Amino acid sequence: MNLPHIVLASRSPRRRELLEMLGVRDLEILPARGEAPFPTELPPGEAAVEVARAKALDVLPLAPAGSLVLASDTVVALEGRVLGKPRDEEEAFAMLSALSGRRHTVYSALVLLSDKGERCGFEATDVFFRPLTEGEIRRYIATGEPMDKAGAYGAQGRASLFIERMEGDFFNVVGLPLCALGKMLGELGYEMI
Amino acid sequence: MNLPHIVLASRSPRRRELLEMLGVRDLEILPARGEAPFPTELPPGEAAVEVARAKALDVLPLAPAGSLVLASDTVVALEGRVLGKPRDEEEAFAMLSALSGRRHTVYSALVLLSDKGERCGFEATDVFFRPLTEGEIRRYIATGEPMDKAGAYGAQGRASLFIERMEGDFFNVVGLPLCALGKMLGELGYEMI
Numbered sequence: 001m002n003l004p005h006i007v008l009a010s011r012s013p014r015r016r017e018l019l020e021m022l023g024v025r026d027l028e029i030l031p032a033r034g035e036a037p038f039p040t041e042l043p044p045g046e047a048a049v050e051v052a053r054a055k056a057l058d059v060l061p062l063a064p065a066g067s068l069v070l071a072s073d074t075v076v077a078l079e080g081r082v083l084g085k086p087r088d089e090e091e092a093f094a095m096l097s098a099l100s101g102r103r104h105t106v107y108s109a110l111v112l113l114s115d116k117g118e119r120c121g122f123e124a125t126d127v128f129f130r131p132l133t134e135g136e137i138r139r140y141i142a143t144g145e146p147m148d149k150a151g152a153y154g155a156q157g158r159a160s161l162f163i164e165r166m167e168g169d170f171f172n173v174v175g176l177p178l179c180a181l182g183k184m185l186g187e188l189g190y191e192m193i
Numbered sequence: 194m195n196l197p198h199i200v201l202a203s204r205s206p207r208r209r210e211l212l213e214m215l216g217v218r219d220l221e222i223l224p225a226r227g228e229a230p231f232p233t234e235l236p237p238g239e240a241a242v243e244v245a246r247a248k249a250l251d252v253l254p255l256a257p258a259g260s261l262v263l264a265s266d267t268v269v270a271l272e273g274r275v276l277g278k279p280r281d282e283e284e285a286f287a288m289l290s291a292l293s294g295r296r297h298t299v300y301s302a303l304v305l306l307s308d309k310g311e312r313c314g315f316e317a318t319d320v321f322f323r324p325l326t327e328g329e330i331r332r333y334i335a336t337g338e339p340m341d342k343a344g345a346y347g348a349q350g351r352a353s354l355f356i357e358r359m360e361g362d363f364f365n366v367v368g369l370p371l372c373a374l375g376k377m378l379g380e381l382g383y384e385m386i
Contacts, residue, residue, distance in 0.1 A: 022351060023336075130372065139386050143216075158215060160364055161375040161385050170363035171353055179323060182354040192354050193332050 003190050004114065005067040009059040014156070015072060015176045022178065022192060032058040032071070038084075044077040045122040048109035053120060056111040068114040068190075074175045076151030078104040083151045092141050095152040099162075101131035104151070106173045112184055119184040123177035125168030127155070132162060196383050197307065198260040202252040207349070208265060208369045215371065215385060225251040225264070231277075237270040238315040241302035246313060249304040261307040261383075267368045269344030271297040276344045285334050288345040292355075294324035297344070299366045305377055312377040316370035318361030320348070325355055 006024060008015060011031040019027055036054035039047045056071035063069050076083040078098055086092035109122040140159065146152035153159035155166075155173040171178040182192040199217060201209060204224040212220055229247035232240045249264035256262050269276040271291055279285035302315040333352065339345035346352035348359075348366040364371040375385040 018353075022354070130376075136386055139384075143386075155363075158386055160371040161215070162372065163362070164372050165361055166363060167360045168358055169356070170348075170359060178353040179355065179357050183323070191332075193329055193336075193351055 001191055001193065003068070003185070003192070005064060007059060007063040007067050007069045009055040009069055009071040012072075012175055014154075014174055018171060018174065018176045018178060024192075028064075028067070030059050030062060031055075034058075038082070040082070044075045044082055044105070045107040045109070045124060047082075048073040048075045048107045048122050049111065049120050052109040052111040056113050060113055066115060068112060068188075070181075071111045072108055072176055074106065074108045074150050076104060076106050078102065078151075085148060085150055086146060086152045089141050089147075092146040092152040093137055096132065096137045096140065096146065097134075099129045099132075099151065099153070100137070101129060103128045106151070106168075108172045108175060108177050110177060110181055110184060112188065114188055116188045116190075119187060121180065121184070123169050123172040123180050125166055125170070125172045127163055127173060128165040129162050130164045136162075194384055194386065196261075196378070196385070198257060200252060200256040200260050200262045202248040202262055202264040205265075205368055207347075207367055211364060211367065211369045211371060221257075221260070223252050223255060224248075227251075231275070233275070237268045237275055237298070238300040238302070238317060240275075241266040241268045241300045241315050242304065242313050245302040245304040249306050253306055259308060261305060261381075263374075264304045265301055265369055267299065267301045267343050269297060269299050271295065271344075278341060278343055279339060279345045282334050282340075285339040285345040286330055289325065289330045289333065289339065290327075292322045292325075292344065292346070293330070294322060296321045299344070299361075301365045301368060301370050303370060303374055303377060305381065307381055309381045312380060314373065314377070316362050316365040316373050318359055318363070318365045320356055320366060321358040322355050323357045329355075 005026045007028045032055035051073040052071040056069045111120045145157045169177045198219045200221045225248035244266040245264040249262045299318050304313045338350045362370045
């Protein structure tokens with residue numbers, strides 16, 4: 001591993017944990033100030049890249065020389081509709097009811113800025129929920145898991161009981177497409193392993 | 194959650210961790226003594242069910258009254274060939290070289306024995322590895338991750354950098370198909386959530 005100092009422009013504990021799981025040690029968390037308005041005119045994947053790029057550029061002036069800025073953004077899309085983080089439990093209930101028994105798509109963008117160059121892109125993963133009962137949705141909300149997550153669920157937690165099938169990168173749904181990240185870092189001359 | 198006392202007939206720390214992540218508290222680990230010979234004459238999914246059933250039946254006489262015995266077995270199959278746990282680093286190297294740039298299938302069986310009835314079955318997940326360099330394989334082996342795992346990789350660890358895509362349940366590849374487990378428990382009258 002020959003990674004530089006990495007500045008993660010994200011408040012998400014899950015993204016930090018995934019990087020730590022990969023053995024990234026020289027990691028600084030520097031969330032962007034505020035959030036750019038979501039560009040609703042773009043397709044979801046492109047919109048996620050724009051949001052991630054705004055986060056990365058916001059943080060870039062604060063990053064130490066020689067470091068690599070990493071930003072991401074995750075968007076959940078159901079039949080053309082984008083689901084953000086639920087504002088309250090009733091919105092979480094509405095989102096999970098909409099996802100029940102259906103396929104939706106999760107897009108996570110990656111933006112990497114460094115002295116050696118920059119990379120950006122997104123990955124898409126299809127997620128298939130089994131049909132949920134109202135009781136299951138209520139009890140899931142009562143665990144607190146849905147509240148800080150786009151689409152009101154976390155694939156790495158109890159919502160694993162709801163997900164019959166995925167097509168794509170699982171970690172893309174958690175919030176950071178790890179295989180794509182490794183490839184992009186490789187293109188910049190860095191090795192994750 | 195109205196689960197009974199669960200006896201997990203497995204030594205796998207990952208299966209235990211997944212159950213704990215789901216909030217299972219009343220859990221006892223009771224690995225089967227020895228391992229039944231792998232029934233090579235059966236298709237991989239059926240073979241995994243047979244092995245899991247043997248583990249469950251081995252442990253059943255030791256399980257407290259009213260408990261539920263849960264056993265599983267995970268099989269990695271590449272073009273009709275079954276890959277077990279590597280015996281040494283050279284075998285891990287051969288397995289990972291064979292998986293490189295190809296699709297393979299992971300089968301995990303579930304066997305549940307309880308007073309309320311029994312259930313068994315398996316799930317299959319297709320896993321697509323990107324092409325790996327010899328250096329990547331050697332460095333991955335040096336992390337120690339491959340050595341106790343069927344197919345010589347762990348999808349929840351650094352091999353996430355190798356997996357471009359999955360089709361099916363991610364946790365099935367980790368070693369326990371959680372969505373299927375929830376459904377089977379539901380059929381026996383138990384709620385995981």
